[in-house]
Amino acid sequence: MKRVLGVDEFGVVVVLVVLVVAIGLFHPAFLDRAQLVDVVRQASFVGVLACGMTYLLAMRELDLSVGSTYALSLIAGSMMMRSGVNPWLAAVAAVAVGGVLGLVNGALCNTLGIPSIIATLGTLSVFRGLALALSEGRQVAGLPRDDAFFTVVGGDLLGLPTSIWVLAAVAVALTVVFKATPFGYRVRAIGSNPDAARFSGISIPRVRLQVLVLSGALAGVAGVLTLGFFASGQPTIGQGYELQAIAAAIIGGTPLRGGSGTVWGSVLGTVILGTVASGLVYFGVPINWSLFATGIVILLAVALDALLRRRGSASSREAL
Amino acid sequence: MYLASGIGKRFGGVRALDGARIELRPGSVHALLGENGAGKSTLVKILAGALPPDEGELLLNGAPVRFSTTRDAVRRGVAVVSQEPSLFPDLDVLANLFPACDLRRGGLLLDRKAMARKAGPVLDELELTRPPTTRVGELTLAERQLVEIARALLEDPAVLILDEPTSALQADAAARLLRILAALRSRQVAVAYVSHVLEEVVRLCDEVTVLRDGRNALSAVPMAELTLEKIVRAMVGDRPTAPAARPAPSLDAGTAGLRLRGVHVPGHLDGVDLEARQGEIVGLAGIAGAGQTAVLEVVCGLRIPSAGTLAYPGGGPRPRGLRQAIRAGVAVVPSDRKRLGLMLDKPLWENIAQVRTVALGRTGAWVRAKDLRERAAAATARLRIRASGPDQLAGRLSGGNQQKVVFAKWLEAAPGVVLLDDPTRGVDVAAKAEMHAIVRELAAEGRVVLLTSTDPAELAQVCDRVLVFRKGRVAAELAGERLTDHEILHLAHGANSE
Structure with a gap:
């Protein structure tokens, strides 16, 4: 298993399997294929965001605006569809909107010389506010529901929901870019030692801009997937997704100090969060306690992973 | 008077100091010179209590002393103003002058009035014209250095070590230093002056000690008896200076570079x-x-x-x-x-x-x-x-x-x-x-x-x-x-x- 997934993801896989088996022991219905697929499908939107967050964390940046970017691209896309734009075209435009919002984040960071966590803390409200203002705070409904867009994007493909396929495609592509292109190495080099990166001729502002655009465009992709599934636009959707995406990336094994990261780990981290949320329902945890329980499970997951990691590095030290 | 004699110090297999000696007298500015690696900074650290010597003794006004920390040395009257900035840029001048916050009213609140009263004469003497409520971050480098010196003087030190007080290109460095040193001489402080800038040393100091390979090449020689030439020779010594065997540069003079x-x-x-x-x-x-x-x-x-x-x-x-x-x-x-x-x-x-x-x-x-x-x-x-x-x-x-x-x-x-x-x-x-x-x-x-x-x-x-x-x-x-x-x-x- 280590060989297949790489050491980085090993701990997360163990955590996920333990969780699923533990819930399944008490509630075998949880192990139904349909139930498991549904858990992953629900996690897929945050999963796409978490893939982008992996890049940001790996270069010591953060994008707190992804939840709002997600909502604003979704609202933009749904309003275009409502006004008669071809849904496929509107979907492409929604992804572009996400990219442009990322560009705004990057431009703010680079021209004002402020850290991305500050810039996106501002745009978190700005983008959400725009989504609310454009939709006048109401759900954008009345979309052409029988268009192929909704049946394809919101439906199944080869027996699995399309959004899971898209998440998998995004994760594969971003893993390849992360591990095998100069761009991916630049991201990690900056996270490892920004000064040395600069002194090697890497432009930190340029890479920061690229990664923020990537993160924004991915939020647009997540927005399109959501739009396809719900066939309506909710301006308040995705509040707190930015924190879920960050939590997922950290559970997945991307360290906050930067320098490394794992896109697959972040996807698995999102699935772990989704599994916990469903599991709490199975165990009948009162709805008012579910947030508390989710937090506890996040801490346990991170602790278990840290424990496994320490074991791993201890044995590799002995090998030296 | 502060005397260090027979000072030896080893780092692993390297002998940094080997019987070095320096004697600092009240009211006199004493230059401590040497090439990189001659042992200068090690000696400064020993004088300031940052390092214990392996051999030799430190005598402060005739009594042997052994400092456990630099703070201990400051309490006994030996202070250092180093090139490493040690001020808090977000606090004002007054707060920086009393980092221990020991002037208080009723044991709890800082007594800013008493602090200002105590600091006033020292700041005047050093001619720091900015109000003491200025944030240190807003001061120029030269002014910050005055604050550091004022802070040291407020401890009323018997000995003050100035470690590389100027960088070479500060425009008004000379005038400012003359002023500071005059203040120190009139207070009868024994000053050790460590610097790379020999011209400045010749102009400003009263006596000179030169270290070479951890030993004294010159010991407390009055400046009047010295020239720049003699100081350089003492620093470098008589080691063979033949140029190393270099392959003759086989250069094409026309190659654009x-x-x-x-x-x-x-x-x-x-x-x-x-x-x-x-x-x-x-x-x-x-x-x-x-x-x-x-x-x-x-x-x-x-x-x-x-x-x-x-x-x-x-x-x-x-x-x-x-x-x-x-x-x-x-x-x-x-x-x-x-x-x-x-x-x-x-x-x-x-x-x-x-x-x-x-x-x-x-x-x-x-x-x-x-x-x-x-x-x-x-x-x-x-x-x-x-x-x-x-x-x-x-x-x-x-x-x-x-x-x-x-x-x-x-x-x-x-x-x-x-x-x-x-x-x-x-x-x-x-x-x-x-x-x-x-x-x-x-x-x-x-x-x-x-x-x-x-x-x-x-x-x-x-x-x-x-x-x-x-x-x-x-x-x-x-x-x-x-x-x-x-x-x-x-x-x-x-x-x-x-």
Whole structure:
């Protein structure tokens, strides 16, 4: 298993399997294929965001605006569809909107010389506010529901929901870019030692801009997937997704100090969060306690992973 | 009176001090001089209580003392103003003057009025004109130094050690220092004055102690009996100064190289002309801040000159920044390799690929780790980097081997101009010699090499030519027979070229 997934993801896989088996022991219905697929499908939107967050964390940046970017691209896309734009075209435009919002984040960071966590803390409200203002705070409904867009994007493909396929495609592509292109190495080099990166001729502002655009465009992709599934636009959707995406990336094994990261780990981290949320329902945890329980499970997951990691590095030290 | 005698100190196998002596008398400003590595800073640390001596004794007003910490030394009346800033920039002057917060009302609240009363006369004496409510971050460097000295004086010290109080190019440094030293003399403080700037020492100090190889070359000699010439000779000693065996530079005089013309950088460079041909190693010497580092910074695009021209061997426009310079073929080997040179948590091959493949993207759209590992293994063998293989983490290597990795990553990028900023700092003798060989090889392959070093002997040994900087200008050029460490040191410290 280590060989297949790489050491980085090993701990997360163990955590996920333990969780699923533990819930399944008490509630075998949880192990139904349909139930498991549904858990992953629900996690897929945050999963796409978490893939982008992996890049940001790996270069010591953060994008707190992804939840709002997600909502604003979704609202933009749904309003275009409502006004008669071809849904496929509107979907492409929604992804572009996400990219442009990322560009705004990057431009703010680079021209004002402020850290991305500050810039996106501002745009978190700005983008959400725009989504609310454009939709006048109401759900954008009345979309052409029988268009192929909704049946394809919101439906199944080869027996699995399309959004899971898209998440998998995004994760594969971003893993390849992360591990095998100069761009991916630049991201990690900056996270490892920004000064040395600069002194090697890497432009930190340029890479920061690229990664923020990537993160924004991915939020647009997540927005399109959501739009396809719900066939309506909710301006308040995705509040707190930015924190879920960050939590997922950290559970997945991307360290906050930067320098490394794992896109697959972040996807698995999102699935772990989704599994916990469903599991709490199975165990009948009162709805008012579910947030508390989710937090506890996040801490346990991170602790278990840290424990496994320490074991791993201890044995590799002995090998030296 | 503060006397240190017979002071010995070892660090591992290295003898830093071997029976050194210095005697500081009230009302007298005593210069403590020596080359890098002569033991100056070790002696300062021992005097200030930051290091215990292995041998010898410290007598304060005739009584033997042994300090456990610098704080302990300050309590007993021995204070240091060092070049490391130790102020809190976000607090105001008054708060900085009383870091222990010991003036209080009712035991709890700070008594700012009492603090101002106590600080007033000292600030007046030092002529710090800014109100004491100014945030220290808003002060100029010179003013901050006054605050540091005022803070030391408020402890009413019997002994004050000024460690490198000026950097070479501060405009009003001389007048300010005269004022400070006058204040100290009138308070009957015993002052030790540690400096690189010999001209200043000659003007300002009353007596001189020179250390060489951990021993006294001069002991408390009155300044009236000395000249700059005599001081330099005491610092360098009579060691053989024959130029090292250098292969005669086989240069084609016509080869266009690196050229700087009339380069000005306000506060750093004042009209520098420099020409370095391909295949030539040009040394840049001078005391800290004399301009040699600024030249490197101009060439690699970190500083943009206010006037003058810069031309690279291949032609092309002047760089707008570091990145453009690197793209134009400039390599930068910084002295602070851990901070600026390496990714300590990454394997050697990633470090070695960082410029060519990652930053410049010269190997195409895909990073082929297998190829890069092989290239890194070849570079490791060629530069004799002692590592278990290309997958070893850079942080696990010794200092000398780490620096060789930095060389390797730049060699991969095939630069036309190589800038070496004190590349062998903190590297052992054997690794140093290997690095010198690498530097010669770099030049032999037709590159322009500029080298600075805090070790004049290194410059004399490795370079074809050495430019000696003083106050932002090229004060002299040394080559051939005249290129010796003695001559470099002599000129760097302000003696005129014959």
